[in-house]
Amino acid sequence: MVNLISNTSTSIITALCILTVIFALLMLFAKTAINSALGLLAVLLCSAAIYAVIGEHFVATIQILVYAGAIMVLFIFSIMLLNLTEEEKEQEKKQEKKFFTPHLIVLLIGPLAAMFAFILVAFSLEYFSPYVSRYSYKGVYTKEHIMQIGGNTFAMAQELFATHYILFELISIFLLIAMIAAVVLAKRKID
Amino acid sequence: MNAFFQIQLLSAFLFFVGLLVVLLKRNIIIVLMGIELMLNAINLSFVVFSKQNYQIEGQLGVLFIIVIAAAESAIGLSILINFYRNFGVTKTSVANTLKG
Numbered sequence: 001m002v003n004l005i006s007n008t009s010t011s012i013i014t015a016l017c018i019l020t021v022i023f024a025l026l027m028l029f030a031k032t033a034i035n036s037a038l039g040l041l042a043v044l045l046c047s048a049a050i051y052a053v054i055g056e057h058f059v060a061t062i063q064i065l066v067y068a069g070a071i072m073v074l075f076i077f078s079i080m081l082l083n084l085t086e087e088e089k090e091q092e093k094k095q096e097k098k099f100f101t102p103h104l105i106v107l108l109i110g111p112l113a114a115m116f117a118f119i120l121v122a123f124s125l126e127y128f129s130p131y132v133s134r135y136s137y138k139g140v141y142t143k144e145h146i147m148q149i150g151g152n153t154f155a156m157a158q159e160l161f162a163t164h165y166i167l168f169e170l171i172s173i174f175l176l177i178a179m180i181a182a183v184v185l186a187k188r189k190i191d
Numbered sequence: 192m193n194a195f196f197q198i199q200l201l202s203a204f205l206f207f208v209g210l211l212v213v214l215l216k217r218n219i220i221i222v223l224m225g226i227e228l229m230l231n232a233i234n235l236s237f238v239v240f241s242k243q244n245y246q247i248e249g250q251l252g253v254l255f256i257i258v259i260a261a262a263e264s265a266i267g268l269s270i271l272i273n274f275y276r277n278f279g280v281t282k283t284s285v286a287n288t289l290k291g
Contacts, residue, residue, distance in 0.1 A: 009194065010194040013194045013197060013198065014194075014197060017197050017198065017200075017201045020201055020205070021201065021204060024204070024205055024208040024228065025208065027208070027212065027224070027228070028208050028211060028212055028215075033218055033220050033221055036212075036216075036221050036224060037220075037224060040224050040227065040228060043205070043228065043231065044231060047231055047234070047235055050198060050201075050235065051238060054194070054195075054198075054238070054239070054242060055242075056238055056242070056250060058250070059234075059238055059250055059253055059254070062254065062257055063234075063257070066257050066258075066261055067227075067231065067257065067260070070261060071227065071260065071261055071264050074264055074265060074268055075220065075223070075224060075227075075264070075268070078220060078268045078271060078272065079220055081272070082220070082271070082272070082275050082281050104215075107211075107214050107215065108211075110210065110214070111206075111207045111210035111211050111214070112207065114203075114206055114207060114210055115203045115204065115206060115207040116203075118199070118202060118203030118206060118236070119199070119200060119203045122196060122199030122200070122202075122203070122236075123196075125240070125243075126193065126195070126196050126199075138244055138245050138246075139241075139244055139245040139246030139247065139248075140245065141245045141246060141247045142245050145245075155247055156247055156250055156251065156254075159247045159248070159251060160251055160254070164248075164251055167251075167255065171255055171258050171259075174258070174259075174262065175258055175261070175262055178261075178262030178263075178265060178266055179262075179265070181266055181269075182265040182266050182268075182269045183269075185266065185269040185270055185272075185273060186269035186272050186273070188276075
């Protein structure tokens with residue numbers, strides 16, 4: 001593997017990974033919905049920082065603008081809108097005691113299998129890629145090439161608007177349809 | 192350890208936590224947040240694989256995944272508002288009137 005990332009960046013990435021794990025666990029074990037939302041927000045910001053450190057500036061910007069901005073505002077808005085009543089809080093406290101039941105172990109099997117599948121794929125691509133390198137497809141966007149054509153954002157724009165423009169148009173129409181659907185669904189009565 | 196491999200491990204762990212949130216939490220808002228966390232984990236994995244192989248298509252995929260996540264959360268939350276209007280709570284255990 002060519003050394004794409006300097007040693008300082010590697011230690012920054014390690015620190016960010018540990019922070020992200022901590023915030024994800026905070027999200028999982030949060031007692032209220034708003035604490036969970038704040039944990040998710042911190043996870044999204046940390047992953048934006050990871051994107052920025054490995055050099056993907058456009059993805060980092062979009063992550064902050066769309067994920068940490070728009071989507072989190074939607075979530076926090078609906079948490080505020082759908083306020084829990086006192087009775088529900090009492091019920092939650094009663095149910096909280098039954099958190100660690102035997103079926104939790106059965107529930108853990110699926111997520112653990114997913115995690116190990118992920119790790120297996122990453123591990124095999126990491127350590128067996130030198131042996132199968134003549135079969136794997138390497139693109140043209142090396143660090144030098146990206147610097148030569150004027151940065152990561154420019155390279156993405158070229159690829160998006162010159163090669164994959166049909167996908168771009170389709171996704172914009174899809175977004176419009178989703179917007180109309182959200183308005184129609186949230187309306188009380190359609191007249 | 193390689194930085195890229197660390198990020199892959201982080202991605203796997205975030206997917207694990209997101210799936211656990213979806214399976215364990217009883218509030219529908221938090222379940223939707225777990226779905227967002229899983230999508231974010233996939234994004235991390237996409238970006239790192241595309242960076243490793245000197246490609247840029249992975250980042251375009253991330254762009255599209257973010258758009259779809261935004262649409263999905265908007266529609267999901269408007270369905271959730273309807274659910275709250277009908278039942279008065281946002282619990283997964285209440286949504287049992289559809290018999291199959």
